[in-house]
Amino acid sequence: MAVYKRNYAPYSGRLTSRWPRFFILTRYSYARLFQSRFLMLLISLCLVYPLGCIAFVYLSHNASFLRLINFRGTELLSIDGRFFYTFCVVQGNLACLLTAFTAPALVSPDIVNGGMQLYLCRPFSRAEYVLGKLTGLFLLLSLVTWVPGLLIFVIKSSLAGWGFVRAMDWLAGGLLLGLVIWVLLLSLTALAVSAWVKWKNAAGALLLGIYYIGAGFGTAVNAVFHTNLGSLINLNHVMYVVWADLLRYDNGSETPLRHACVVLVLASALCLWLLSRRVRGFEVVK
Amino acid sequence: MSDDRIIFDNVSRFYGEVLGVNRVTLSIPPGITSLVGPNGSGKTTLMNLMAGLIRPTRGRITILGIPPGRPERLFRLLGYSTQFDSFPRGLTGRQFVTTFLSLAGLPRRQCRELADRAIDRVGMTAAADRRVAAYSKGMRQRIKLAQAIAHDPRVLVLDEPLNGLDPLIRAETIALFRQFAAEGRHVIVSSHVLHEVDMISDQVILLSAGYVVGEGQIHDVRSEIEDRPMQVLIRCDRPGALASRAFQEDHVVEAQLLSDGGGVLIKTRDPVRFYRMINRAAIEGAIIETIAPADDDVNSIYGYLIGGEESSR
Numbered sequence: 001m002a003v004y005k006r007n008y009a010p011y012s013g014r015l016t017s018r019w020p021r022f023f024i025l026t027r028y029s030y031a032r033l034f035q036s037r038f039l040m041l042l043i044s045l046c047l048v049y050p051l052g053c054i055a056f057v058y059l060s061h062n063a064s065f066l067r068l069i070n071f072r073g074t075e076l077l078s079i080d081g082r083f084f085y086t087f088c089v090v091q092g093n094l095a096c097l098l099t100a101f102t103a104p105a106l107v108s109p110d111i112v113n114g115g116m117q118l119y120l121c122r123p124f125s126r127a128e129y130v131l132g133k134l135t136g137l138f139l140l141l142s143l144v145t146w147v148p149g150l151l152i153f154v155i156k157s158s159l160a161g162w163g164f165v166r167a168m169d170w171l172a173g174g175l176l177l178g179l180v181i182w183v184l185l186l187s188l189t190a191l192a193v194s195a196w197v198k199w200k201n202a203a204g205a206l207l208l209g210i211y212y213i214g215a216g217f218g219t220a221v222n223a224v225f226h227t228n229l230g231s232l233i234n235l236n237h238v239m240y241v242v243w244a245d246l247l248r249y250d251n252g253s254e255t256p257l258r259h260a261c262v263v264l265v266l267a268s269a270l271c272l273w274l275l276s277r278r279v280r281g282f283e284v285v286k
Numbered sequence: 287m288s289d290d291r292i293i294f295d296n297v298s299r300f301y302g303e304v305l306g307v308n309r310v311t312l313s314i315p316p317g318i319t320s321l322v323g324p325n326g327s328g329k330t331t332l333m334n335l336m337a338g339l340i341r342p343t344r345g346r347i348t349i350l351g352i353p354p355g356r357p358e359r360l361f362r363l364l365g366y367s368t369q370f371d372s373f374p375r376g377l378t379g380r381q382f383v384t385t386f387l388s389l390a391g392l393p394r395r396q397c398r399e400l401a402d403r404a405i406d407r408v409g410m411t412a413a414a415d416r417r418v419a420a421y422s423k424g425m426r427q428r429i430k431l432a433q434a435i436a437h438d439p440r441v442l443v444l445d446e447p448l449n450g451l452d453p454l455i456r457a458e459t460i461a462l463f464r465q466f467a468a469e470g471r472h473v474i475v476s477s478h479v480l481h482e483v484d485m486i487s488d489q490v491i492l493l494s495a496g497y498v499v500g501e502g503q504i505h506d507v508r509s510e511i512e513d514r515p516m517q518v519l520i521r522c523d524r525p526g527a528l529a530s531r532a533f534q535e536d537h538v539v540e541a542q543l544l545s546d547g548g549g550v551l552i553k554t555r556d557p558v559r560f561y562r563m564i565n566r567a568a569i570e571g572a573i574i575e576t577i578a579p580a581d582d583d584v585n586s587i588y589g590y591l592i593g594g595e596e597s598s599r
Contacts, residue, residue: 011362011392011396011400011437011438012362013392013393013396014393015358015390015391015392015393016388016391016392016393018358018391021388021389021391024385024388024389025389028374028377028385031376032375032376035376105375109372109374109375110372110374112372113370113371113372114368114369114370114372115370115372115373115374117334117337117339117366117368117370118368118372118373118374118386118433119386119389120339121337121338121339121361121364121366121368122357122361122386122389122390122391123357123358123360123361123390123391124357124389124390125357280339281334281337281339281340
């Protein structure tokens with residue numbers, strides 16, 4: 001039997017803490033994403049409406065401006081549930097558009113041709129991989145959804161005083177929770193689609209299809225079967241129901257909140273299941 | 287002893303109804319071990335099991351005493367280079383190695399140092415700051431090898447590492463494997479190129495349809511294939527006389543005179559008795575120039591153990 005002499009020195013130092021390791025993926029995703037001028041343009045466009053809202057909130061508290069337009073009422077436009085519901089609808093749809101352009105390239109290049117093995121043949125789990133990619137998308141979408149939403153609330157509070165904060169604190173919580181749920185749902189859907197659809201353009205189109213063709217299909221189901229259960233196929237509508245409830249605004253929907261919540265949970269679970277089937281370190285060739 | 291070996295204890299892995307590997311029991315010592323078998327024989331499954339990418343459906347695996355279910359400990363010991371040419375987009379060779387070291391949990395400064403060392407070791411320093419997408423196939427193989435060896439693992443699992451390398455780089459890479467083996471590491475290699483396997487391996491594991499059909503040192507594996515007569519090539523001064531003498535032995539099944547008239551190829555079922563006969567012939571005055579086994583290589587063993595099964599499919 002051969003006798004081997006060990007004369008090398010493997011790395012034996014301390015490892016970094018495990019929990020923030022998934023941020024490495026987030027960091028590298030951003031390094032690539034922000035090289036795209038188109039993406040930067042799209043993000044800028046997504047911020048036009050919030051900037052308009054901020055300007056409006058500021059001007060509605062600016063005495064010179066109110067005198068200039070000869071306004072004599074108590075408030076130019078009330079910053080309430082309806083205002084933030086509209087904000088959620090506009091920014092939520094823009095976030096969906098942004099996702100369709102950015103997310104398809106997040107997972108599929110790693111899965112195509114067995115690239116997942118590279119990530120998983122080290123102390124890095126499938127859950128951490130998904131978390132790393134999800135965080136990248138979550139932070140990007142946050143930038144155009146709840147972050148500017150809360151900024152508007154803060155600016156309004158600073159102009160209107162503590163009375164507004166005390167009376168409307170639920171509004172900030174509802175806005176944050178509603179948009180975080182939406183961003184998570186969008187991110188999960190996008191990752192699942194990206195994991196299963198290899199071609200970037202097809203994945204983007206499918207993502208838009210899920211959110212917008214679902215609306216048409218749901219309406220058709222409602223019309224044919226004289227029901228309102230078809231609206232549950234429409235993830236946008238489901239989210240509107242949740243936003244309306246959280247922001248205490250009546251949007252005229254007849255869909256019960258509990259149905260909407262069940263649909264959101266089922267959709268998220270389906271996305272996670274699809275990811276678990278695809279994000280793995282081996283491929284079965286039958 | 288098991289702390290220095292890769293142990294597979296009655297391991298099976300099924301992908302639903304598809305068989306990956308079945309009832310594999312192995313004890314792999316340090317050195318270069320080659321996994322040999324046709325496509326779909328279970329080589330990559332075996333490597334994925336070692337790397338903890340998949341769990342066995344049945345059985346137990348330990349890598350130098352550590353089960354693959356403990357990744358933080360396992361991946362200090364193990365480096366894996368997959369057969370796939372898939373790299374994260376936009377990264378340079380250096381970023382590629384550094385990123386995957388940091389994913390393994392190494393601090394940033396160590397990542398840079400170890401990446402530089404590994405890149406230098408595979409001869410990629412000059413191209414390290416170019417994007418991987420612009421690399422040739424051989425360069426991609428080498429940068430993958432660099433990420434596998436960067437943290438100086440004791441176990442290297444390399445799936446088809448010699449594919450796409452030009453002869454010079456191939457020779458350098460084989461020399462690197464030999465160096466790793468000489469340092470006491472396990473180098474597990476899969477390859478389709480049998481003469482290369484023959485050249486570099488300390489031991490081979492032959493797989494067919496998910497089963498291990500032979501394992502050990504090539505010579506030992508050959509000697510256990512008893513249903514195939516061993517072929518011995520003898521170069522001597524009187525091949526005709528040697529052939530006729532050989533035919534008097536009941537264990538000799540065939541003797542072929544070589545076309546150049548300078549030797550004879552003899553097939554025997556009992557190598558021990560055969561070599562005794564050659565000794566006697568030499569003592570009695572036959573001039574024997576060389577005696578060499580003609581089918582004591584991976585190529586022949588592959589043909590005996592797997593070739594028949596493949597052709598019968």
